[in-house]
Amino acid sequence: MSQTTDATARSQPLLRVENLVKHFPIRRGIIIQRQVGAVRAVDGVSLHIYPGETLGLVGESGCGKSTLGRTIVRLYKPTRGRVLLRVHNGNGRAQEVDLTDLKGKELRRMRRHIQMVFQDPYASLNPRMSVGQIIAEPLLVHGIGSPQEREERVKELLTLVGLRPSHISRYPHEFSGGQRQRIGIARALALQPDFIVLDEPISALDVSIQAQVVNLLQELQQKFRLTYLFIAHDLSMVRHISDRTAVMYLGKIVELADRDELYQHPLHPYTKALLSAVPVPDPKKEREKQREILQGDVPSPVNPPSGCRFRTRCPLAEAVCAEREPELREVAPRHWVACHLI
């Protein structure tokens, strides 16, 4: 790639998500099923992800962050909206491909560029397949290499993620949680993707193992210039790993900014409450801290509140918040917030 194209590639997003909506129908009836409602898991999300960056996505359970990740890699078909991925074709030029309506062969071809690592290392590896088979499967599906070449590649990948090439014939149950997550990462890397969605990749792991996996992810990112969407509920870990951070609440992005800006100058009342709720491993600071405690629970995504979805728990809510839905606006350079009161 020449320098000029590289420079333009850097300023252009690798992935564009436009007004993405994913609703899951709620059906009733035994033989004739009627749709009686919908879980509005993702309800109009737009964001750009740039080459080489890590976008952290935080939110509480049920906010739609995992659904967003899965819809981006097209494990789910979007209800509305678009997902566009920039891919390089053979002659060094990049072109944007709309993933939204792809099917079958074409979708599979795009999956070479976009991969996913799942939360539960126990549920995401087939217990009947050997590690070699698991990691080689993407290569097999895409018809890459001869059996020997694939075996070589699998051994190389195992070394890359900190496991031994001799582990190739073992089965998932012989590994610990952290090692299994390494296998999941090796599988995601097999096709040399540009972009990986990491859906809570460390939350099932013990504290002393989390750091190992996070460091590995960062090393791999530098080595292969990977772009990450890092989804997690652990705010301190997201702060550690991300370049920019987005906060989601009930299917919407409420705030998006550069990492330090978001954590040091949060603007949205939800972001503020979320950050203040995180306990810090320092007893003195914990004692002095004025914690902002949110009242109540997250409302149901089947029937979200009118206007601003956070208004039912927001300490600042006013009449306007119930009437109109706030748009995500750029209130400072690169700092986006969806709140009427800012």
Added chain:
Amino acid sequence: MDAQTAVLDIRDLRTEFVTEEGVVHAVNGISYRLHQGQTIGVVGESGSGKSVSVLSVLRLLPSPPARIVGGEVWFKGQDLLKLPEKEMRRIRGKEIAMIFQDPMTSLNPVLTIGFQIMEPLMLHLHMGKKEARERAIELLHMVGIPEPQKRVDDYPHQFSGGMRQRAMIAMALACQPTVLIADEPTTALDVTIQAQIVDLVKRLRDELGMALIWITHDLGVVAGLADRVIVMYAGLIMEDAPVDELYEHPQHPYTRALLRSLPRMDEEAGRPLETIEGLPPDLLQMPQGCPFAPRCTYVRPECRTQRPPLVEIQPGHRVACWVDLETGALRS
């Protein structure tokens, strides 16, 4: 430490599980005292024996496979491990209550929330149905359930996760226990709900003057809650110190490494995380020496052959390590 004010005195507790593969050494001789009104945080990773140790105290583990193979647990002048089951039932829920990690699986789905709170009141305090119901409503109000007169007849599935945990707390506090044991009560909850629950337990602890054991893997949560923190690894206590001392001057290599492996919101972002290489030991074959030795950066030859005893290096600060981290010399 003064033995007279200790409400719970655990001495050399050992618990094993007999499995097909062999004997799992889950708790390998732990001793500590809980004083009146005190809060102890017990921190450890999965398999460290933190939950098994308190479940052993209340004798809640099914046997087989579990068996308590040694130790004493002194509570109000009696050794709980020697009590007949009938007497033990009078202690559980009344004197020592427990709240669990998963409020969905620890509440009975076919009984109303109200009935489950009334049950200990009628059983232990011999209240009549009407009185117990009144008290249940009061308790639900105390733990912050809105409209308790209505919600008392709800079933667990009608409550959200945070509300279920509140109902569990109401149940545990029904008989005003002397000791409350909380086993990872906020692990399944979101941070904003965790903050609500921690705040609630703190308030109730202070109002009722209970002693509290809070088990967690999260070093952040106990920092603001505990008076003393015990760090467990492979069924053993590695370090036990007053909360400020533990976070400021950790004296065990494991505690140190654990604290450094955490990303922290109160520090500059992007510092590379220190890792603890390797894995915890296989509890089927407990190593002869220090169980942390294979992963320890300070390791000495003697660490692999002899298990370091838990010794008091300063008043109230106990460490199980052969190496003095301040000087790098061996402890005599």
